[in-house]
Amino acid sequence: KAGVTQTPRYLIKTRGQQVTLSCSPISGHRSVSWYQQTPGQGLQFLFEYFSETQRNKGNFPGRFSGRQFSNSRSEMNVSTLELGDSALYLCASSLDGLAGDTQYFGPGTRLTVL
Amino acid sequence: KQEVTQIPAALSVPEGENLVLNCSFTDSAIYNLQWFRQDPGKGLTSLLLIQSSQREQTSGRLNASLDKSSGRSTLYIAASQPGDSATYLCAVKRDGATNKLIFGTGTLLAVQP
Numbered sequence: 443k444a445g446v447t448q449t450p451r452y453l454i455k456t457r458g459q460q461v462t463l464s465c466s467p468i469s470g471h472r473s474v475s476w477y478q479q480t481p482g483q484g485l486q487f488l489f490e491y492f493s494e495t496q497r498n499k500g501n502f503p504g505r506f507s508g509r510q511f512s513n514s515r516s517e518m519n520v521s522t523l524e525l526g527d528s529a530l531y532l533c534a535s536s537l538d539g540l541a542g543d544t545q546y547f548g549p550g551t552r553l554t555v556l
Numbered sequence: 557k558q559e560v561t562q563i564p565a566a567l568s569v570p571e572g573e574n575l576v577l578n579c580s581f582t583d584s585a586i587y588n589l590q591w592f593r594q595d596p597g598k599g600l601t602s603l604l605l606i607q608s609s610q611r612e613q614t615s616g617r618l619n620a621s622l623d624k625s626s627g628r629s630t631l632y633i634a635a636s637q638p639g640d641s642a643t644y645l646c647a648v649k650r651d652g653a654t655n656k657l658i659f660g661t662g663t664l665l666a667v668q669p
Binding site: 446448473475477484485486487490492497498500530532534536543544545546547548549550552 | 590592597598599600601602605645647651653654655656657658659660661662
């Protein structure tokens with residue numbers, strides 16, 4: 443069974459631009475979560491989607507948004523990029539996000555904002 | 557607000573040694589706790605998941621324990637190998653209705669050959 447895939451793996455953008463990252467979950471998984479990882483803040487939860495609905499959202503500004511499609515693939519978008527948005531963005535998928543659900547992470551997208 | 561702390565932040569041991577990594581959380585109302593490893597520049601690999609009703613889980617040379625009342629979990633690695641070198645992260649899930657994980661600060665482990 444294929445794992446979680448994320449595209450692209452690396453991105454370089456300049457301040458003010460916007461970016462879209464993509465995540466394809468493991469087949470059959472309906473929950474997709476996004477995390478931002480930086481050296482200073484560690485891993486922080488961005489949001490979670492389940493069956494095309496945002497189920498939970500972390501404490502990030504509105505510039506960060508996401509969506510999920512009917513095939514469970516998810517995208518996240520960051521508008522008006524800032525230098526501080528440089529990070530590794532990870533997505534994770536699980537069957538349905540219940541208490542006993544193991545989350546499986548993708549390799550991440552490394553975003554650099556210049 | 558749930559806070560998750562891992563001690564030590566970094567650890568270096570000789571190959572073959574048994575070691576323990578620690579994870580502390582401030583709110584005992586958790587649904588489960590998961591241990592991950594992360595290799596440099598890579599994603600996270602799930603190692604063990606402990607349900608809130610469980611005391612421990614084992615997989616190969618790894619054993620994780622959970623003490624909710626004291627807000628602690630430990631990851632025991634037996635007979636460490638250079639391939640175990642990575643950052644180890646614990647994460648708690650507080651809400652059973654969502655997948656939000658709150659991650660610890662991580663322990664960077666180096667196993668010297």
